Amino acid sequence: MQVRAEMTRGRVLRAAAHIFSEVGYPSASMKDIVTAAGVTKGAAYFHFASKEAIAVALVEDQFAQWPPLVVAITQRAGDPLISVVALTFEVAARFRDDVLVRAGVALSTDRHLVRATLPTPFVGWMRVLTELLGQACDEGLLRAGVDPQAAARALVGGFFGVQHISEALHGRADVQDRLVELWQIFLPGLAEHGDWNLLSAAAWRVLDEVHDGR
Amino acid sequence: MQVRAEMTRGRVLRAAAHIFSEVGYPSASMKDIVTAAGVTKGAAYFHFASKEAIAVALVEDQFAQWPPLVVAITQRAGDPLISVVALTFEVAARFRDDVLVRAGVALSTDRHLVRATLPTPFVGWMRVLTELLGQACDEGLLRAGVDPQAAARALVGGFFGVQHISEALHGRADVQDRLVELWQIFLPGLAEHGDWNLLSAAAWRVLDEVHDGR
Amino acid sequence: MQVRAEMTRGRVLRAAAHIFSEVGYPSASMKDIVTAAGVTKGAAYFHFASKEAIAVALVEDQFAQWPPLVVAITQRAGDPLISVVALTFEVAARFRDDVLVRAGVALSTDRHLVRATLPTPFVGWMRVLTELLGQACDEGLLRAGVDPQAAARALVGGFFGVQHISEALHGRADVQDRLVELWQIFLPGLAEHGDWNLLSAAAWRVLDEVHDGR
Amino acid sequence: MQVRAEMTRGRVLRAAAHIFSEVGYPSASMKDIVTAAGVTKGAAYFHFASKEAIAVALVEDQFAQWPPLVVAITQRAGDPLISVVALTFEVAARFRDDVLVRAGVALSTDRHLVRATLPTPFVGWMRVLTELLGQACDEGLLRAGVDPQAAARALVGGFFGVQHISEALHGRADVQDRLVELWQIFLPGLAEHGDWNLLSAAAWRVLDEVHDGR
DNA sequence: ACATTCGGGACAACCCGTTATT
DNA sequence: AATAACGGGTTGTCCCGAATGT
Numbered sequence: 001m002q003v004r005a006e007m008t009r010g011r012v013l014r015a016a017a018h019i020f021s022e023v024g025y026p027s028a029s030m031k032d033i034v035t036a037a038g039v040t041k042g043a044a045y046f047h048f049a050s051k052e053a054i055a056v057a058l059v060e061d062q063f064a065q066w067p068p069l070v071v072a073i074t075q076r077a078g079d080p081l082i083s084v085v086a087l088t089f090e091v092a093a094r095f096r097d098d099v100l101v102r103a104g105v106a107l108s109t110d111r112h113l114v115r116a117t118l119p120t121p122f123v124g125w126m127r128v129l130t131e132l133l134g135q136a137c138d139e140g141l142l143r144a145g146v147d148p149q150a151a152a153r154a155l156v157g158g159f160f161g162v163q164h165i166s167e168a169l170h171g172r173a174d175v176q177d178r179l180v181e182l183w184q185i186f187l188p189g190l191a192e193h194g195d196w197n198l199l200s201a202a203a204w205r206v207l208d209e210v211h212d213g214r
Numbered sequence: 215m216q217v218r219a220e221m222t223r224g225r226v227l228r229a230a231a232h233i234f235s236e237v238g239y240p241s242a243s244m245k246d247i248v249t250a251a252g253v254t255k256g257a258a259y260f261h262f263a264s265k266e267a268i269a270v271a272l273v274e275d276q277f278a279q280w281p282p283l284v285v286a287i288t289q290r291a292g293d294p295l296i297s298v299v300a301l302t303f304e305v306a307a308r309f310r311d312d313v314l315v316r317a318g319v320a321l322s323t324d325r326h327l328v329r330a331t332l333p334t335p336f337v338g339w340m341r342v343l344t345e346l347l348g349q350a351c352d353e354g355l356l357r358a359g360v361d362p363q364a365a366a367r368a369l370v371g372g373f374f375g376v377q378h379i380s381e382a383l384h385g386r387a388d389v390q391d392r393l394v395e396l397w398q399i400f401l402p403g404l405a406e407h408g409d410w411n412l413l414s415a416a417a418w419r420v421l422d423e424v425h426d427g428r
Numbered sequence: 429m430q431v432r433a434e435m436t437r438g439r440v441l442r443a444a445a446h447i448f449s450e451v452g453y454p455s456a457s458m459k460d461i462v463t464a465a466g467v468t469k470g471a472a473y474f475h476f477a478s479k480e481a482i483a484v485a486l487v488e489d490q491f492a493q494w495p496p497l498v499v500a501i502t503q504r505a506g507d508p509l510i511s512v513v514a515l516t517f518e519v520a521a522r523f524r525d526d527v528l529v530r531a532g533v534a535l536s537t538d539r540h541l542v543r544a545t546l547p548t549p550f551v552g553w554m555r556v557l558t559e560l561l562g563q564a565c566d567e568g569l570l571r572a573g574v575d576p577q578a579a580a581r582a583l584v585g586g587f588f589g590v591q592h593i594s595e596a597l598h599g600r601a602d603v604q605d606r607l608v609e610l611w612q613i614f615l616p617g618l619a620e621h622g623d624w625n626l627l628s629a630a631a632w633r634v635l636d637e638v639h640d641g642r
Numbered sequence: 643m644q645v646r647a648e649m650t651r652g653r654v655l656r657a658a659a660h661i662f663s664e665v666g667y668p669s670a671s672m673k674d675i676v677t678a679a680g681v682t683k684g685a686a687y688f689h690f691a692s693k694e695a696i697a698v699a700l701v702e703d704q705f706a707q708w709p710p711l712v713v714a715i716t717q718r719a720g721d722p723l724i725s726v727v728a729l730t731f732e733v734a735a736r737f738r739d740d741v742l743v744r745a746g747v748a749l750s751t752d753r754h755l756v757r758a759t760l761p762t763p764f765v766g767w768m769r770v771l772t773e774l775l776g777q778a779c780d781e782g783l784l785r786a787g788v789d790p791q792a793a794a795r796a797l798v799g800g801f802f803g804v805q806h807i808s809e810a811l812h813g814r815a816d817v818q819d820r821l822v823e824l825w826q827i828f829l830p831g832l833a834e835h836g837d838w839n840l841l842s843a844a845a846w847r848v849l850d851e852v853h854d855g856r
Numbered sequence: 857a858c859a860t861t862c863g864g865g866a867c868a869a870c871c872c873g874t875t876a877t878t
Numbered sequence: 879a880a881t882a883a884c885g886g887g888t889t890g891t892c893c894c895g896a897a898t899g900t
Contacts, residue, residue: 004882005882008883024324029867039883039884042872045871046883047882110327146399154398157375158368158371161375165371181365185403188403244893254860254861432897454755470864471864474863478889548811578826581823582820586796588807590796592799597762597765609793613792672872672873682881683879
């Protein structure tokens with residue numbers, strides 16, 4: 001009865017995602033979760049050993065979804081800077097729209113509230129961006145003196161901060177606008193002759209293709 | 215008996231700050247707090263109506279400490295860009311070193327976990343920075359086309375993100391280095407002819423004076 | 429407000445004694461106990477940190493009540509053999525009649541069911557009886573070749589077994605009869621010329637005095 | 643598939659015996675048992691309707707093993723007193739060494755913790771011993787005035803007590819020594835001219851024969 | 857005014873023995 | 879005989895108030 005089991009597991013996960021992102025992990029009670037999921041406590045505890053295990057599953061699911069996206073975008077884009085911009089747009093959109101992702105982000109942000117060991121956040125993104133910016137550097141696209149790794153760290157920090165504030169103040173409704181603002185300040189420091197209008201237009205084209213391709 | 219009362223209040227506040235910043239607000243129990251404070255529950259509840267009230271007091275204390283700092287720094291600095299840089303350095307240092315501040319930041323970051331209404335974060339800083347960058351704009355210090363408000367938002371976002379990641383990964387030990395990296399990327403987009411070395415040196419001088427002045 | 433507290437504590441202890449001796453420690457729920465005691469869980473947990481702590485208190489109370497009894501009886505009896513017999517009668521009566529004692533005995537018997545460390549049973553009684561039988565030996569009352577310590581161990585074992593079986597089969601209603609049977613078999617092996625009728629009559633006289641003396 | 647089924651049943655029984663005698667019936671969870679047995683819950687519940695059913699099976703197995711032993715020993719011994727002594731030695735050894743027996747004893751001792759009706763303990767042994775001591779009486783081996791039934795009750799009580807204390811204090815390691823001590827006190831009250839050394843030597847001879855005979 | 861002791865219940869997470877379903 | 883699901887029940891904790899000193 002694999003399919004019923006898989007359905008139950010998914011229901012729990014989705015319900016937990018909603019509740020976690022609404023009231024936060026510590027205030028979410030298993031009772032709320034199973035009620036929202038429409039399953040019994042026994043069923044939930046058959047699939048997840050504990051509340052923490054649900055959180056871990058959620059965060060790991062979220063982590064697992066990025067590598068394929070990175071591959072899809074970099075393949076279509078060709079240019080590393082376009083890839084980076086497109087990634088930030090797409091990730092921001094998912095942060096805003098996908099409740100599983102929102103929950104994963106909330107859990108990662110409050111990771112000290114979860115006793116279980118969650119995967120370390122940020123470092124994966126730093127690696128990806130360091131790689132892409134390194135390529136850009138090799139291709140002579142970066143401003144002289146820019147260290148790809150330092151730029152990657154700054155970019156991840158900026159993205160996270162902007163996204164967090166957008167969430168705190170407006171439920172991420174304005175996250176894309178804030179992201180554009182961030183890029184407009186960032187770009188001159190990153191690429192000598194980068195033109196934001198061209199870059200963002202290219203990034204959107206890539207995203208359109210990626211979305212259609214699916 | 216005024217002095218004993220004030221001492222008790224302070225002990226509770228400091229103990230709560232430690233516990234909140236260690237395990238987070240929801241997992242911090244009043245029992246832990248009063249034990250750490252060395253007072254009885256009754257005493258704590260005489261000064262604070264609830265656990266939430268402690269959190270509110272902590273956050274408000276934290277908020278209240280910034281305006282004087284802003285005044286002190288802007289008065290000494292004269293130049294608005296130097297003021298901004300000096301502010302980020304000083305605030306980052308307090309985020310790292312002052313347990314009361316750390317607790318306030320943690321509570322603000324997890325503000326949806328506290329049912330009571332905490333003061334809205336970020337907007338105060340956005341106002342301050344918009345003001346300072348507006349001055350810089352008037353004085354012709356900014357790059358052409360930079361909107362002071364948008365730049366202020368990006369700056370607050372970048373600062374928060376960088377600081378949060380530094381906390382998550384290294385307990386804020388490296389926050390100053392990360393902040394410098396952020397500025398190095400930011401500055402070209404903000405000020406056409408800004409030189410980071412000069413700017414940061416000036417900012418440190420201002421901070422030295424401010425610290426001595428106290 | 430010492431007196432209310434002491435009352436509450438006592439109510440919990442007595443209720444727990446009833447429930448423990450009825451359904452056994454593991455099957456007794458705190459809910460049952462506090463309901464029977466007519467107090468709330470908060471009150472119970474103020475006095476006892478856990479269910480185990482109640483069990484420990486019960487057993488320790490039981491242990492603490494024997495030394496005074498030993499003193500009272502030996503002082504009145506003079507003769508060590510009479511003391512031993514009187515002790516067994518009195519203890520058997522309390523095992524049968526006093527619910528606090530019954531609970532303590534039940535907990536000691538099932539002590540491996542309680543994770544907390546309960547005082548070691550039996551050894552206290554072995555010491556007391558070894559002492560008394562040693563005196564009897566010195567006074568030439570014992571049969572030649574009897575080792576006081578071995579006899580004490582056998583006596584404690586016999587007493588415990590007889591009492592346990594009486595409890596298991598008839599709720600200890602027949603414990604005194606069974607005890608007399610035990611003594612009638614035991615006495616010839618212990619004291620060459622002991623006469624059970626004289627000895628038991630003397631023991632009862634001592635007990636009457638002790639009871640009146642209170 | 644008869645043999646696999648029988649194996650599964652046996653594994654469950656043995657695992658349950660271990661767990662019951664370690665932590666007691668109420669604290670033993672089916673999960674622990676099936677894990678220790680290396681079978682699934684479904685398999686265990688195929689063989690036993692409930693946890694109680696396992697306990698009942700264990701106790702009944704234990705009860706069923708004594709009648710053959712009684713027959714074997716009385717046949718070899720001839721003399722009823724030798725039979726009684728040999729029985730106590732052999733039973734004590736099995737109490738100490740056989741985990742199935744240990745579990746049965748533990749369950750019988752804590753029988754009020756099992757809701758199902760377990761076979762009444764002690765009375766079987768009392769009947770056997772009453773019978774044997776009755777024979778001894780008829781043969782003039784008992785001390786004048788000894789009631790076989792009362793003596794049987796006292797003996798069962800003494801045996802149980804000594805064995806229980808040995809278990810509680812030393813895991814039954816010293817049970818044979820304690821049993822000898824008990825007999826040395828008991829014998830004079832039971833048999834006028836009984837000599838313990840001869841009796842126990844005869845009992846051991848009988849046991850050797852019984853063991854070889856198997 | 858300030859502090860303490862004691863009590864009140866709601867509730868949380870999780871486990872448990874058991875039954876369906878396959 | 880294995881996987882999956884079932885809910886009820888357990889202990890313990892938590893935040894807080896009420897009664898009581900000092």
